[in-house]
Amino acid sequence: METMDGWVFIRLVHALRQVSLPISSQDILDAQTCLVRYPDIPCKQILKSLLIHRPQDAGIFETVWKIAVENAESPEMNDSLDATYKKNIEENRDSQGIGGQGAGRGSGGISLTAIGDILDHCHISKLIPFSRLEELASSGAEYEEVVKTVLADIDYYTWINSFDLAYQRGTLSEDEWYTHQNNRAFILREIQQQVVMIQVKLENSWKPLVQQHWLFKALSSLSEEEKELVKTSIRKWARKLALRPGSRWKSYNKGTIDIGRIVQQSVQWEGVLFHLCYRRKVPRAPELVVLCDVSNSMASFVEFLIHLVTCLRARFRKIRVFFFIDSVWDVSEFVWDDDLSGVKQEIKSWGHKASSGFSDYGAVFKELAENILREVSSRAILIILGDGKNNYRPAQPEYFAQISEKVRKVFWLNPLEVMEWSEPDNVMKVYQNNCSKVYRCRTASDLQRIVKDVF
Amino acid sequence: MKTSPLDLAHELEKEGYLIGEEAATTLFLALALEKPCLIEGPAGVGKTQLALALARAEKRRLIRLQCYEGLDISKALYDWNYAKQLLRLQLAKTEDWDEIKFDLYSEEFLLSRPLLEAILSPEPVLLLIDELDKSDEEFESFLLELLAEQQVSIPELGTLTSKTKPIVILTSNNSRDFSDALRRRCIHIYLTYPSLEREISILSSHAPELSRGLSKDVCEFVAKIRKLPLQKLPSVSETIDFARALNALQKAELNYGDLMGTLSVLLKYPKDVAKLEERLKKWETEALRS
Numbered sequence: 001m002e003t004m005d006g007w008v009f010i011r012l013v014h015a016l017r018q019v020s021l022p023i024s025s026q027d028i029l030d031a032q033t034c035l036v037r038y039p040d041i042p043c044k045q046i047l048k049s050l051l052i053h054r055p056q057d058a059g060i061f062e063t064v065w066k067i068a069v070e071n072a073e074s075p076e077m078n079d080s081l082d083a084t085y086k087k088n089i090e091e092n093r094d095s096q097g098i099g100g101q102g103a104g105r106g107s108g109g110i111s112l113t114a115i116g117d118i119l120d121h122c123h124i125s126k127l128i129p130f131s132r133l134e135e136l137a138s139s140g141a142e143y144e145e146v147v148k149t150v151l152a153d154i155d156y157y158t159w160i161n162s163f164d165l166a167y168q169r170g171t172l173s174e175d176e177w178y179t180h181q182n183n184r185a186f187i188l189r190e191i192q193q194q195v196v197m198i199q200v201k202l203e204n205s206w207k208p209l210v211q212q213h214w215l216f217k218a219l220s221s222l223s224e225e226e227k228e229l230v231k232t233s234i235r236k237w238a239r240k241l242a243l244r245p246g247s248r249w250k251s252y253n254k255g256t257i258d259i260g261r262i263v264q265q266s267v268q269w270e271g272v273l274f275h276l277c278y279r280r281k282v283p284r285a286p287e288l289v290v291l292c293d294v295s296n297s298m299a300s301f302v303e304f305l306i307h308l309v310t311c312l313r314a315r316f317r318k319i320r321v322f323f324f325i326d327s328v329w330d331v332s333e334f335v336w337d338d339d340l341s342g343v344k345q346e347i348k349s350w351g352h353k354a355s356s357g358f359s360d361y362g363a364v365f366k367e368l369a370e371n372i373l374r375e376v377s378s379r380a381i382l383i384i385l386g387d388g389k390n391n392y393r394p395a396q397p398e399y400f401a402q403i404s405e406k407v408r409k410v411f412w413l414n415p416l417e418v419m420e421w422s423e424p425d426n427v428m429k430v431y432q433n434n435c436s437k438v439y440r441c442r443t444a445s446d447l448q449r450i451v452k453d454v455f
Numbered sequence: 456m457k458t459s460p461l462d463l464a465h466e467l468e469k470e471g472y473l474i475g476e477e478a479a480t481t482l483f484l485a486l487a488l489e490k491p492c493l494i495e496g497p498a499g500v501g502k503t504q505l506a507l508a509l510a511r512a513e514k515r516r517l518i519r520l521q522c523y524e525g526l527d528i529s530k531a532l533y534d535w536n537y538a539k540q541l542l543r544l545q546l547a548k549t550e551d552w553d554e555i556k557f558d559l560y561s562e563e564f565l566l567s568r569p570l571l572e573a574i575l576s577p578e579p580v581l582l583l584i585d586e587l588d589k590s591d592e593e594f595e596s597f598l599l600e601l602l603a604e605q606q607v608s609i610p611e612l613g614t615l616t617s618k619t620k621p622i623v624i625l626t627s628n629n630s631r632d633f634s635d636a637l638r639r640r641c642i643h644i645y646l647t648y649p650s651l652e653r654e655i656s657i658l659s660s661h662a663p664e665l666s667r668g669l670s671k672d673v674c675e676f677v678a679k680i681r682k683l684p685l686q687k688l689p690s691v692s693e694t695i696d697f698a699r700a701l702n703a704l705q706k707a708e709l710n711y712g713d714l715m716g717t718l719s720v721l722l723k724y725p726k727d728v729a730k731l732e733e734r735l736k737k738w739e740t741e742a743l744r745s
Contacts, residue, residue, distance in 0.1 A: 022635055022639065024639055026639075027639075030488050030490070033488070034484055034487065034488070037487070038459075038484075038487075040459065041459075041460065041480060041484075045477065045480050046480075046484065048477075049477075049480060049481035049484050049642060049643075050484060050642065052643060053635075053638035053639060053641070053643050054638060054643070055495060055643075055645040058645075173741050174679075174734075174737065174738065174741065175679070178682050232631075232632050233632075235631075236632065
């Protein structure tokens with residue numbers, strides 16, 4: 001039987017709300033009722049059952065629980081972790097992993113290559129000492145960087161490479177491979193969680209955890225599950241747009257009645273009116289032209305933009321999609337596949353045979369202006385997705401200006417942070433003046449704003 | 456009324472449903488708070504079966520509403536019996552119109568659909584709203600009143616409130632996400648495929664004629680298949696069918712090289728079967744090596 005401190009309960013609810021979990025007053029009342037009425041059921045189970053309304057929120061609940069409840073109950077745990085770490089260092093000198101890699105660590109320390117794949121999940125957290133995490137987190141490095149450094153510290157990359165190698169050689173059975181995959185995911189999750197916990201502690205704010213919410217995370221660093229969440233949300237936003245009220249007088253869903261066609265059809269039945277005919281709806285925006293940079297750094301962002309365009313297909317009379325690196329190719333016919341495998345394949349095969357792999361915006365806009373622009377309507381909207389990194393090639397702004405004059409609007413979506421737009425090899429500053437609007441498009445939250453603004 | 460999650464799990468076990476500890480606790484709390492329970496998870500993990508077993512365990516009549524695209528109030532809640540109303544009009548030509556008008560929209564001419572039936576039922580019932588994700592968003596919004604207040608509004612009759620508080624279970628295969636408003640009104644359970652041990656127990660209880668060895672082999676095999684990137688992973692009921700099929704073919708144990716022709720019981724897409732057949736060769740070599 002356990003009871004929960006009221007202050008800890010309030011802290012937990014506050015933290016969950018901070019990280020975007022919707023906790024209503026009714027939820028709190030229900031939780032309190034059950035905590036009092038069923039003291040034999042563990043508090044964590046009661047709260048998880050009553051406060052979590054989506055399966056994807058379970059992970060963030062676990063992290064918040066660890067920080068707000070478990071750490072609050074045993075703050076001295078961190079010291080014991082350091083002690084264990086020191087002991088393990090002595091035990092793990094000069095270790096060797098499964099593929100023959102990872103032999104010895106000059107500096108000493110705990111190496112995953114020494115453990116193999118027999119992981120004790122309860123002790124993973126002891127792999128990295130609290131003081132080291134604190135040192136990395138307070139160095140001012142980005143979250144992703146800290147995680148990478150921690151993983152390198154424990155020889156994670158050597159460890160996964162040795163297993164990849166063993167699997168490719170056929171010395172690892174499929175069962176062992178799957179076990180390894182699970183362990184790999186577990187370690188990564190655990191390290192990420194620890195880094196967030198340290199950051200929350202150091203900053204004394206829930207902001208680092210909020211940034212790990214899929215809505216605010218960089219689209220390029222999303223897990224497969226999170227990617228699905230973003231895509232589901234994009235579908236939702238697109239549906240909402242389709243329902244956006246346009247005029248004061250609501251017209252019937254099917255459109256307006258076409259009297260001419262009704263009379264024409266009634267001739268078949270000797271003038272008796274059997275069917276009502278409606279005029280075909282003509283989308284308000286006539287043409288959308290999407291231009292995506294698909295060089296390596298951009299691939300993950302392209303996937304979401306294409307998904308968004310697919311969801312909004314019905315709103316445009318014509319949609320044309322072009323990919324580019326240093327020249328342009330038309331992929332309009334490949335992008336309507338739901339799983340986007342056609343698009344990915346197209347990027348791979350075309351990118352290899354017809355591109356140097358380095359973006360050249362000047363050349364791309366020149367090609368667009370000279371060969372494609374004449375087929376584009378003057379009422380078209382042009383959306384460009386690109387980071388603006390031109391690899392020190394000439395920007396040739398006159399062609400972009402020409403394009404900008406021809407179409408109705410030009411929107412540029414850039415996944416880089418705004419301050420990176422003015423770096424020496426970035427041409428955003430050259431093109432920016434000819435755009436109707438430029439957006440940072442780094443996270444799902446940015447994408448949501450763009451959907452509202454642009455479409 | 457069950458007194459603990461364990462008690463509930465025992466009752467469900469008696470009805471042939473083995474539930475995990477976490478799911479049992481959540482379901483128990485939903486029943487205790489008299490709140491609707493939203494069960495999500497991939498197809499074939501036993502969401503509907505859980506509702507059916509719960510109805511038996513709670514000794515309640517089951518009222519089921521199967522959702523589909525285009526489902527509307529006239530099919531889910533109520534409709535007026537137009538034929539009967541016409542007959543009434545024909546029989547009462549001489550009567551006063553105001554009287555007839557009032558009479559025409561009385562409960563006598565009301566056709567109760569599953570939701571109304573659950574609200575008006577004099578005895579306790581379990582209302583299963585199955586595969587809600589298949590219905591439209593308008594229908595989802597319509598359900599909010601029923602889920603929160605256990606009442607429905609019919610313009611001609613007013614608000615009808617439930618007399619016996621039905622247990623409401625909603626299921627979803629996640630083909631679309633629900634609104635926050637609906638989620639907030641429900642207690643949420645996410646069911647996944649059972650663990651190896653639980654699946655062996657489920658198989659043994661549903662097909663007691665199987666040998667222990669075959670049950671274990673089949674469940675291990677299915678667990679292995681569920682790790683493959685297939686279009687549709689085998690469900691628990693398909694595991695049971697597959698084990699029964701092997702038993703019918705007099706197999707005492709599962710051999711990778713001996714499964715051709717039986718895989719279609721387990722997998723429903725030819726592409727998946729082909730993928731598995733390819734893997735089987737690899738697994739067979741691995742098994743021989745070890």
